[in-house]
Amino acid sequence: xxxxxxxxxxxxxxxxxxxxxxxxxxxxxxxxxxxxxxxxxxxxxxxxxxxxxxxxxxxxxxxxxxxxxxxxxxxxxxxxxxxxxxxxxxxxxxxxxxxxxxxxxxxxxxxxxx
Amino acid sequence: xxxxxxxxxxxxxxxxxxxxxxxxxxxxxxxxxxxxxxxxxxxxxxxxxxxxxxxxxxxxxxxxxxxxxxxxxxxxxxxxxxxxxxxxxxxxxxxxxxxxxxxxxxxxxxxxxxx
Numbered sequence: 001x002x003x004x005x006x007x008x009x010x011x012x013x014x015x016x017x018x019x020x021x022x023x024x025x026x027x028x029x030x031x032x033x034x035x036x037x038x039x040x041x042x043x044x045x046x047x048x049x050x051x052x053x054x055x056x057x058x059x060x061x062x063x064x065x066x067x068x069x070x071x072x073x074x075x076x077x078x079x080x081x082x083x084x085x086x087x088x089x090x091x092x093x094x095x096x097x098x099x100x101x102x103x104x105x106x107x108x109x110x111x112x113x114x
Numbered sequence: 115x116x117x118x119x120x121x122x123x124x125x126x127x128x129x130x131x132x133x134x135x136x137x138x139x140x141x142x143x144x145x146x147x148x149x150x151x152x153x154x155x156x157x158x159x160x161x162x163x164x165x166x167x168x169x170x171x172x173x174x175x176x177x178x179x180x181x182x183x184x185x186x187x188x189x190x191x192x193x194x195x196x197x198x199x200x201x202x203x204x205x206x207x208x209x210x211x212x213x214x215x216x217x218x219x220x221x222x223x224x225x226x227x228x229x
Contacts (some may be wrong), residue, residue, distance in 0.1 A: 016168065031215050042122075042205060042219040050215075090159065096217065101218060102149060103209075105159040 002027045006091050006106035013081055013113055019107050021076045023091030029104075030096045032074040036060065037088040037108075046089075049074055081113045105112065116141045118208050120220035127196055128228050135191040135223045137206030143167075146210055148182065148189045148219070153203040165189065193225075201227045 004025045015020055025032065033048035035058075045058030049068040063085055065077040074093075078085060088110050094103040117140040127133045137147065150162040165182050173180045177194045193200050206220045221225065 012133075034218070035219075040221055042118075042221040043207075043217070044219070045216050048216060069126050069149075088157065092217070096215065102161045108157050108159075110157070 002104065004093050004104050005104040006089075006109050008109060010110050011112070013111070015082055019078050019081060019111075020109070021078075021089060021091075022074050023076065023106060025072045025074075025093040025104065026072065026073065026089075026092060027055050027095075027104065029093035030071070032068070032091065032093045033058065033103075034039070034064070034066065034076050034089045035092065036061055037090065043090065046076070047051055060092060078111075081111075083113045085111065086113050087111060116143075116146075116203075116210060116216075116218040117206060118206050118218050118220035120204075120223050123221070124224045124225045124226070126226040129198060130195050132194050133225065134158055135194055135204050136192065137189045137220060139187050139189065139206070139208045141208060141210065143210045146208060149207040149209065150180065150189075150191050151205045151207060153205065153222070155202070159205070162191075163196050166189065182209055193196060194225045198227045198229055211214075 007022045029049050033047040035043040037043045044060050046064050047058050047066040049055045052071050055066050090108050091106040092103040119138045146167045148165045152160040170182050179192045181190045203222045203224045205222045207217045209217050
């Protein structure tokens with residue numbers, strides 16, 4: 001089954017404690033990205049990757065890091081989380097053929113930083 | 115820069131009424147793609163439809179229909195004979211052409227169907 005898997009689904013952490021949210025896709029997609037969803041703001045792109053070892057900033061990259069060492073994995077790293085990073089996070093993947101396929105989204109990770 | 119506007123923040127209708135969710139977009143791309151996603155209370159994003167900019171035909175899928183008008187940069191979504199299960203947040207999104215695959219989302223419309 002084609003899917004994007006995020007872990008964990010829920011996470012409560014304390015300010016400053018490094019954390020990683022994992023994302024894995026099984027569709028051999030080149031393009032992967034991370035979004036955060038906040039009330040009244042919709043989803044905003046944090047980082048994206050067009051292929052292995054190629055990553056770039058989205059609209060709201062401050063406080064986040066990513067890596068793309070393998071095609072299937074695209075972890076999101078918060079090195080020193082702060083309360084303003086409390087949000088719902090989505091990982092997405094798609095083939096680099098706009099309009100051929102919709103983006104596939106993970107189930108979401110609800111992060112609370114206290 | 116791309117922009118998607120969903121001016122309706124929240125809508126409530128009584129079950130079986132028809133409801134239209136508005137979406138207006140801005141882009142400089144001549145080729146682009148429009149999407150609607152549904153986010154039920156469980157939180158996941160459910161893909162509903164993709165529309166290419168060069169295909170202005172309206173589409174109907176059961177109780178759902180979409181009206182794409184390039185002249186007004188709108189891609190509106192209508193639910194006919196609404197049901198309680200339609201209660202969700204609905205997002206309209208825009209994707210640019212090759213090299214600009216980022217999805218730009220609107221702020222969403224929360225739809226509540228009252229039994």
